[in-house]
Amino acid sequence: MIDFETPEKIVGVCTVIKTVADNMMRPVSRHFDENEHEIPWDYINFMHTAARAMGGSSMAPGDSKKEGPRIGFQRLAHMVEMLSWGDAGIYLDTPGGMLGSAAVSATGTPEQKERFLARFRGETPTFDAMCMTEAGAGSDTSAIRTTAVLDKNTKEWVLNGEKIFVTAGHKALVDSQGFIVVWATIDPSAGRAGMRPFVVEAGTPGCQVTKMEHKLGIRASDTVSIVLQDCRVPFDNILGSPEVVTDKATTGFKGAMATFDATRPIVAAQAIGLARATLELLKEMLAEKGVTIRYGLPRQKLTSIEKDVIDMEILLRSAWWLVLKAVWMMDNGKPNALESSMSKVRAGDVVNRITQKAVEIMGPLGYSREYLLEKWFRDAKISDIYEGTGQINRLVVARQILGYRSSELR
Numbered sequence: 001m002i003d004f005e006t007p008e009k010i011v012g013v014c015t016v017i018k019t020v021a022d023n024m025m026r027p028v029s030r031h032f033d034e035n036e037h038e039i040p041w042d043y044i045n046f047m048h049t050a051a052r053a054m055g056g057s058s059m060a061p062g063d064s065k066k067e068g069p070r071i072g073f074q075r076l077a078h079m080v081e082m083l084s085w086g087d088a089g090i091y092l093d094t095p096g097g098m099l100g101s102a103a104v105s106a107t108g109t110p111e112q113k114e115r116f117l118a119r120f121r122g123e124t125p126t127f128d129a130m131c132m133t134e135a136g137a138g139s140d141t142s143a144i145r146t147t148a149v150l151d152k153n154t155k156e157w158v159l160n161g162e163k164i165f166v167t168a169g170h171k172a173l174v175d176s177q178g179f180i181v182v183w184a185t186i187d188p189s190a191g192r193a194g195m196r197p198f199v200v201e202a203g204t205p206g207c208q209v210t211k212m213e214h215k216l217g218i219r220a221s222d223t224v225s226i227v228l229q230d231c232r233v234p235f236d237n238i239l240g241s242p243e244v245v246t247d248k249a250t251t252g253f254k255g256a257m258a259t260f261d262a263t264r265p266i267v268a269a270q271a272i273g274l275a276r277a278t279l280e281l282l283k284e285m286l287a288e289k290g291v292t293i294r295y296g297l298p299r300q301k302l303t304s305i306e307k308d309v310i311d312m313e314i315l316l317r318s319a320w321w322l323v324l325k326a327v328w329m330m331d332n333g334k335p336n337a338l339e340s341s342m343s344k345v346r347a348g349d350v351v352n353r354i355t356q357k358a359v360e361i362m363g364p365l366g367y368s369r370e371y372l373l374e375k376w377f378r379d380a381k382i383s384d385i386y387e388g389t390g391q392i393n394r395l396v397v398a399r400q401i402l403g404y405r406s407s408e409l410r
């Protein structure tokens with residue numbers, strides 16, 4: 001039975017993370033926003049050392065056997081919410097398991113999980129990234145053109161193509177000995193059935209970061225283009241069982257969807273943390289101006305600002321509950337494609353609405369760089385773009401409810 005009370009173990013973790021957010025994120029938020037492509041190493045090294053001391057990697061959703069009921073994804077959602085309350089861009093620089101490792105966890109064999117994820121427990125911070133998007137293949141992931149061809153003589157996969165908008169790609173390949181997961185097709189005529197994920201490790205010849213984006217928001221996080229030119233990876237770096245190679249079923253695409261089912265609620269949690277930060281700062285700024293929210297009064301007696309703030313609180317809370325349901329389902333092994341996309345749609349809408357309204361209510365102070373409201377307004381937009389845009393996740397929700405396949409409702 002789902003329980004909305006935060007488990008005690010998670011409360012403890014969040015208390016620690018709040019200290020990190022207060023002391024290592026907020027004070028440098030503006031600096032890393034204004035100095036795009038600078039790396040917050042103090043934060044990164046601290047998170048890495050802390051995670052090692054606890055015997056794991058910062059962002060792994062794994063459960064220890066001692067824990068009783070599985071709460072790994074719930075814990076991750078709470079951690080991400082709190083880190084994003086600190087700074088949604090710096091949070092994306094957390095070492096030890098992001099989208100690339102989510103793909104490894106969702107699609108890899110037990111041996112591959114151990115081989116690739118063990119490096120996060122090493123001495124230096126290590127990063128990972130996931131490369132799906134290409135020019136002409138964003139929302140329609142089945143249109144990817146990056147190819148993987150098996151060299152039968154050397155038993156290596158040869159990858160060719162270009163990936164764009166890769167979060168943390170620079171950190172994974174250049175700033176650390178990490179890895180990226182590249183989605184490529186082993187049969188361009190087969191559409192989604194030909195898609196497979198491949199791990200490309202830092203330092204692999206033929207894999208190069210070619211461009212760093214300059215962005216509207218989450219500027220503390222690097223977003224890059226990556227070119228793969230005759231890039232050879234070992235046969236065993238295809239994620240999942242090698243036997244699926246000859247199988248025409250949609251194993252690869254299902255792997256992509258399984259990855260998104262796990263990661264979309266986490267992206268939603270990022271949005272919720274940012275929205276909560278905004279609402280709290282808004283209320284503080286209003287209080288400084290002598291405006292407090294008179295909860296409990298009949299609605300007709302409230303000012304329009306009070307109504308706005310209360311409406312925002314309702315939106316925030318309802319969106320967070322959708323996230324909690326989606327991660328609870330992950331933890332309990334229940335199919336959650338519907339809840340995962342729902343939580344992402346809702347949280348994306350809510351964070352954009354709350355940050356926009358906060359800037360509007362505070363007027364010039366909302367627009368000024370003296371406060372973080374304008375930054376958070378810019379940081380919010382990404383929640384509605386990556387891991388499937390708002391429109392695409394709405395399509396997923398509609399298909400799930402109506403029982404349509406993607407070919408029937410697009």
Ligand SMILES: Cc1cc2nc3c(=O)[nH]c(=O)nc-3n(C[C@H](O)[C@H](O)[C@H](O)COP(=O)(O)OP(=O)(O)OC[C@H]3O[C@@H](n4cnc5c(N)ncnc54)[C@H](O)[C@@H]3O)c2cc1C
Pocket residue numbers: 099129130131132133136137138139140164165166167168215223382385386387388389390391392395410
């Ligand atoms: C900062 C940033 C970081 C990113 N990080 C990553 C990453 O780490 N890895 C990765 O692989 N990708 C990443 N992306 C890419 C992101 O996932 C894509 O931008 C997103 O999926 C949209 O794809 P697109 O840009 O090609 O837009 P398009 O697919 O061209 O869509 C353009 C617009 O049309 C709408 N649209 C498209 N199809 C439909 C439809 N059928 N019905 C209704 N509306 C539709 C979309 O919602 C969107 O509004 C990142 C993007 C950004 C901006």
